[in-house]
Amino acid sequence: MRRPLMGAALSALALTMTACGSSGSDSTSDAPAAGASGKPITVGYVNMEGGALSFPDVRIGAEAGVRYVNTELNGVNGRPLKLMRCDVDGTPEKSIDCANKFVEAKVAFVFQGIDPGVDAMLPILKSAGIPITGHSADAPGQQADANAMAFGTAAPASLSAPLKFYSQQDVRSYAFVLPEAPWGHAVADKVLKPASAALGMKPKLLFTDAANPDWSSLVATAMAGKPDMIGGPVLTDEQCAAFVGALKNTGYRGKIFGGTCTSAFAKAIGNEAAAGVVTFSDMWRADGAESAPAAKQKEIKVFEKGMKAVGKPDTLNVFAEAPFSDAVNLARILSTIKGEITGPAVLDALQKTKDFDLFLGPVVTCDGKAWPGQSNCGNSILFYENQPEGGVKVVSDGYLRLTPADLAPAK
Template identity: 25%
Template sequence: MPVALLTFTAACGSDSDSTTPNPPANTDALGPVNKAAGTPVKIGIISDGQSVALDNSIQFDVADAAVKWLNEHRGGIAGRPIQLVTCETQGDPGKGTDCGNQMIEQDVVAVAIGESGVGDAVAKPLTDADVPAMFYGLTSPALLSDPTTFTVSDPNFAIQQLPIAIAKREHLKKVTSVVIDVPAVLPSVQETAPKLMKAAGLEYSLIRVPPGTADMTAQLQRVTSGTPGVVFVVGNDSFCISAFNGLRAVGYDGSISAVSQCVTDATRKAVPSDVLKGMTIAASMPSGGDDPSTVLYNAVLEAYGKGIDPSSSVGRGMFVTFAGLVTALEGVKGDITPASATAAIKAMPEKELPGGGGLTFRCNGKASPETPAVCIRGGLTTTLDGDGQPTAFKVLGNSPIPD
């Protein structure tokens, strides 16, 4: 799922020039040197950053490291260096709108939004001005149909396709979604999921829980009644910790699955291993492991970052989104403007998504014709081991996207 939806975030930031740091530590993983030169191309980065609910400020650190790698090894955009323009929403819709307007005022040619609980507010000024925006994930029907909006995750994969697949595999008849109650998630769990579950012959139940709820036992009591099914948890790690421990407290011993944002080092410390072991996790990108995309990601952080936690799925989501946007812009011609950037994104051939664990993407509107903003099909799954660590990530449903 696009849990670009699940996060919340200090004040809008300033422009950030990309200077080359010390020589990289892993030249093989980073690729040959191909330095950008000339007039910088402004790319916007919007994140919820830090708020009372959680801290996603790692996204800015990851974007800064990524742009240094792209300028040093990937020739920036069309040979020109990328210059970041950053803005922080703090999960406030008003500040989200301000961030969108600041991007226009700063003359950025495109914007990357990793994860945001106020994505609609961020997007409104951008869509009105036809500035292309690449999101980590979306569920808003209006944005999924917008001609200058793009997303590098399949909105139906995690919240719908994976729990349906688990229920069928385990011969279960019911799916219960335990979901963090933020507006950006609701279209997917309230409108799309019931139809898909019904078509699959499954009973569907939705439990919405406000962010910051420490004790969910009252909300989760009803999970233990009736026929056992699959419980699918959608939220950030602190939310999921409360959900997992709440399920254990009410005596639920059935199948549990979750989005990758649920499982971090904090989760592994706070949730008993018997709850995590064997849990199936949906992901739009890996969070750990030693596949080539993870080796690349870790090399970028080692060479160009400072103290960035490589296990953070929120950080990895920004890398995938930002590097995906730049990859989609590789074919841009002539003057680099929002219009030419949009044209290049739509004309790109199918390519591997940087940091995406082997997933490929293409933004020509045909990955999901009913939601043309979607650039990808399917996603990744993994099973947690006894330490709550992911085992091998598997690509699921990532079929070729036609011309």
């Protein structure tokens, strides 16, 4: 399976995460009886679920977000959102199948969870005037598609942000572990190497079989030369636990970057062992609520209440946060549409979004200028540090915002 540059945590793990398990099905989620009661707005919902790689938390977060929109926000001007679910497995064939079903059902737009095969559906959706949106752009075509818009941080910005963050701490050398895959090398060649050169940093980029990594060997190689920081931008929780554990077992006490790892890895190795590991996200995390501004703390409570309402009070990770946030953001933006909610009207409203305060996220403008050539609205990242007593704390000065100018080659 091929993989391009990733977005933030939500899409970055699509090829390296171990199976989570799911029944998987194509279905339509009816609007709740309470709340919005107008004519439903049918929305195509696509997510990778039910196969060898499965992300049910993403779908659950989307459903919880839609339920909150319908019951607490009066839907979209009184009309409830209604998700038409179609599961994918990462292959172009399945994505095409879902696209055809969405066209036949005449959905207003497609709401995407995780779909590495999404590029295959883009021509079908575009010809039917159906835009696609979600949190991250999962494939190169989608990243540059004028019929697509994603609320999250653009892949080049999110992957360069750790280098900018650490360069501000006088880190001049680092070792990163990356998957031995085409997209892993693309990350290295197109983002990490040029960003390192611009920031005056010396990289050591190590590639490993994501399915069978030799952590002892990787740790030994990473530590050779005594880099200022060791880690990886797209480690899964399982990989993070193994890698950090192996590093700590050697007595290493330097800086560790855990990338996209969530609180699950800390639970696996213990809070004391995980303490000091830095991770990143483009959202205010529920397990780091005390670090968030007061307004965002209120939004975190809304998210927690929303997950409790669907019977998932412990599903408070970024995989659920991002789609919950997207559902709320979509409802607010769609409510500005005057007249019929059609595909072109939805795309126009999305792309006219300016200085918009994302639910659980930063302020964004969706005119394609956050990172030229990318369909994402965002270019900002938060950095968290795991605490010995559990949970995380923001250690960046709020959001770290990147533009291409921040990574211009040094003169």
